[in-house]
Amino acid sequence: MRETFVEVFRNVTRRPFQSVLAVIGIFFGMGGILVLSSMGAGVRQSIDMQVAAIGPGMMSVQAAPTTQNNPTPVVINETDAQAVAKALGGQAIVSPLGESIASIEGPKGSVSGYAIGTDTNFPQIESITTPKGHFFTPVDNAENRTVCVINPYLAHQIFGSDNPIGKQIMVNNTSLTVVGTFDFSNSVSVSGSTGEVLLPISTYLSDMTSTDAIAGILLKANQVSEVPVIKNDVLTQLIRDHQWTTPVSDYQVATQSGIVSSSNSLKHLFNMFVRGAIFVAFIVGGIGIMNVMLMAVSDRRKEIGIYLSFGATRISIIGQFLLESSVLTLMGTLLGIVSGTLLGMLLLTENIPMNFTVWTYLEDIGIGTCLGIVFGLYPSIRASRMTPMQAIRE
Amino acid sequence: MRQILRIENLSKVYSSATRYQMALCDVSLCVSEGEFVAIVGPSGGGKSTLLSILGCLDTPDQGRYFVFDEEVNWKSSKQLSRLRGGVLATIFQGFELVPHWTVSENVELGLRMRSIPKRKRMEIVIAMLRKVGMLHNIHKYPNELSGGEQQRVAIARALCTAPKVLLADEPTGNLDPENAKEVLGIFRSLHEQGTTIVMVTHDMEIAGQAQRVLRIQGGRLDNSIVTGGSHDHA
């Protein structure tokens, strides 16, 4: 047993150039597969997390986007939100959502981010907390006050380590007073990784935008089972208010189950893409190792002939070549795993979701081993088929 | 005496895209157990081809070959391996040593294929190399040896497995008369111990040591000059 390994080692190191080429081929293939499948898992996970952020019972109403068939889509405004809230009574919490890109300026810097106009139901719908200060109040909203709540990321960007509470910031040339910073665990409307300013919807409509259109309406049903009924009620209400003649599809009411199913098909699509890329890497690495093994065999025909002349069995010849190709594959796979992990970590710092699980690694090693076996087998079977004299003469 | 090798109406053709060469044509031959047979003939006559078929290292195109009355053609690849590594052993005309193995690694090949433990293998290797006078070269590589030295290593390799039948293709072709005599001495003592020997040679004097001399020419066995050798086996 030990002798066999010593011999494999000798054979592999005797043709360093070829062996290195094979290892490099496998290395790129396997590293690529690892990065791809980790990225696949990461993207799936991040989709899952975003979907999970949409709690059960969560709904959002948006106007259909402008398309060629629908050049002037309907507009949702704050009165719609109020009408919907009234119509639903206690069945759901409702909050308007206005959103626009904004340039935000503080004493220590300026960034571009988002101004988000909403009302005081928003923290409840989106599970938002205010670790410093407080959220703006219904009175702030009613009186059009120029107050806002910002996220810690923005606070850091424009205030540094200073306490932002009570300070003024400029958002699209409007001066707002910071009354609190907000935090969240999962949210549909805010991300936390860019500058976000929450302000009363009344202030938003008067100072941040020239139209009365808003991005949409957020709803959270008290009972998940009522979601379909609520969806229907909302549409009915909107149709009545707008005296609407255009088709219902002009509004989009997104419910959690709808989002889950569309995210599943997205995940499926992405999975197919990743599988395809893995397949290509598999073939490329495999052809590389097969080439090298074929070369090794023709290189060593004579040796094989001598082996056979002195009693080597076909199985032992196949076994030897198989072992050699497996060693090459394993080295390539291990290198691929190490470098793939490093590359993955690099991508992670670039905010690309990566998820390294034990399974990804097992899968990678499994694929690598298969590669060695499948592509090492053919040349070794070919080698062992020759008669000893045929092998020696060639 | 029991027959050990028997070929019947055997033919072998080498064909390539452009050429077609009849190397053996309707050859029939019997070798009894313990016999010492010499094969002579002109270059290109088919001697090596015959020997490679006798050694189960190549397949004939026509005819039948029996070892111990068992037809080789019907043997499985595993049985063939056992024949090659056991009953039969070949000394190749071109030595065919593995260049990146040392002398001792080359010699022990047949023993390794039989999974004999390392220590036991080394004992046999040393004994065989001593026998052919190559013990001092045990750690050298084939390309560090002269033709005659390589030939003796090839002889040691074939003797290692104590074959019943030794098939030797010009075993003295590269040796000076002194060494040739020594090798012949080894063969004779093997013969006396019961080993069957089929030896190809150019040298009529060496062929004369055998019990029987066969002449092969143009792929055909020349029956006219089949002679008894100089000494008889008891």
Ligand SMILES: Nc1ncnc2c1ncn2[C@@H]1O[C@H](COP(=O)(O)OP(=O)(O)OP(=O)(O)O)[C@@H](O)[C@H]1O
């Ligand atoms: N691999 C081969 N392909 C084609 N022809 C071959 C091959 N090997 C041998 N021959 C031909 O077969 C014939 C017999 O060859 P063989 O090697 O058996 O002769 P030989 O009697 O051993 O000659 P020598 O005494 O020179 O060794 C020759 O004509 C040779 O050219």
Ligand SMILES: [Mg+2]
């Ligand atoms: Mg010859």
